[in-house]
Amino acid sequence: MALLQISEPGQSAAPHQHKLAVGIDLGTTNSLVATVRSGLSSILVDEDGHNLLPSVVRYMPDGGIEVGYSAQAAQSQDPTNTVVSAKRFMGRGLKDIDVSQQPYHFIETKSASGEMLQIETRAGIKSPVEISAEILKTLKARAEKSLGGELVGAVITVPAYFDDAQRQATKDAARLAGLNVLRLLNEPTAAAVAYGLDNASEGIYVIYDLGGGTFDISILKLAKGVFEVLATNGDSALGGDDFDRRIFCWALDQRLAEQSKCTPLNAQDTRLLLTKAREAKEWLTDHASAQITSVLSTGELLNVTLSTKQFNELTQTLVTKTLAPTKKALRDAGLTIEDIKGVVMVGGATRMPQIRLSVADFFKQTPLTNLDPDKVVALGAAIQANTLAGNKGDNELLLLDVIPLSLGLETMGGLVEKIIPRNSTLPITRAQEFTTFKDGQTAMSIHVLQGERELVTDCRSLARFELRGIPPMVAGSARIRVTFTVDADGLLSVSAREVASNVEANIVVKPSYGLSEEQILNMLQSGFGAAESDKQARALAEAKVDAESLLAAIEIALEKDSDLLNAQEIQAIRGKMDALRANIHAGASHAIHEATEALNLATEEFAARRMDASVSHALAGKNLDEVNF
């Protein structure tokens, strides 16, 4: 008889076996994969020794698929079948992007979950999820080849401002690539982990991320092993590429100064000169001057020298431009520079000395730069993956993220009841009980919302579903328990259950299209700015709901028991009801409260008589002993 080896639940049969787990930085321009080996996080390279994998996917004429450098090289000759920056389209609809700036044939498909953007290629219609899956497949294959085994899972990083749809799309891409997602991790959080800040003393850290085309600033608060995103801001059209363009324009100016007449550059020469400009920029990081030499297609020789001093002057406004979102993020978080314990530099463009100097000057401290700014996010993700795969000691703290925007549902009067407040640590489950508004109500519409504002119209609608089959009861006596669960990846599921009958309905929220970073910031900022007016709007809506339910109850009572009142009394009550209706119409919460009070007072006697009548009805023809009070 063979012996089967079994293990305790949650414990591995071979506790000392190292599980292969990776961290993946799925970037807009480049992607990386990293792992922890012998306690050290390192990037896994391809067979040519490249760290980076350009996030470019080409659908080839022969039916094959190319990913990375070869696809990137074919971009200009085969633009419609070579997809770059698929990350920008993840979880988005057509109205979220500027189609005119893109070479692709976009189409939008409608599904149960809403509109989804897709791209028509020679290999058929491809979704951003499928395209990203090709990048992930390539990284998975690279990792399995260099680690010599199958991966147990991966931590994949996403921008902190990614919403549910964008996170879900990232998870779907990973699943399609055959990867087990251990967790999605916010990019700034990953960078902080790479620097070991999760083991550092508690405090507030800034992650300054300047890539090729985007700038992101995140303020994280570390407390009890949990990173909370206090604020994010940025500029989705500012990055190292803008520095290249400044050099490019400067070189053209020099050419104009040297020659009396210049022919305009064609597309090929423009591309060539932009590449030279980029090389010059990168050279200037470690050198005092850079030579830009280019033979144009006309045979003209362009030969100019750019000094560091000139470069700094040319790009001074770009450097300053990053400080505006930085100041805004600090202001949103209610912080000053003195509150910042450390600044982490992420993104290739933070190698530029003028950026480092400007950040040091602004924050009055030297930023953390000793890790490669291109690799730092992947390195942090690998550390997290290693922990989640169980390769670390039991007492290792797990790093947690928080949700960026509050989640709630619609209640009467168009108000939002927040169930999970923003910045709650994930994963989280919160439940709250609600009741019916009308007598005999057998269904309830559940409207799930996201945002910081008090009114439904100011928040973002995520989903709607209905709970049906509630047993008919008097208004206010049904108990409907609504549970919100956000998993460790920030994905939301909502369930509603009527407690007495156990009827239940639920939904997993996969919103049809996402929010842009700007929209999220706007939602947060309008929430901060509108607190007072929101409070008033809530007070008014609540006063109206109370008043209307009182009016409805009195109408029913008058219909049933008007014989308990004389004509004069009925007229008095009707007068107060009309006054209350007029005040509801006028829309001043204070006046509605007063009119509601007045109506309550005017109907006190009527309520007492109804009570007496129902008691004497219950007692009619019975012994006192039989009556159950």
Ligand code: AMP
């Ligand atoms: P990322 O999107 O993080 O990969 O950053 C890419 C940007 O970093 C591009 O604009 C690069 O030109 C820029 N970059 C890479 N290396 C350097 C360097 N040594 N000095 C200045 N910029 C660099």
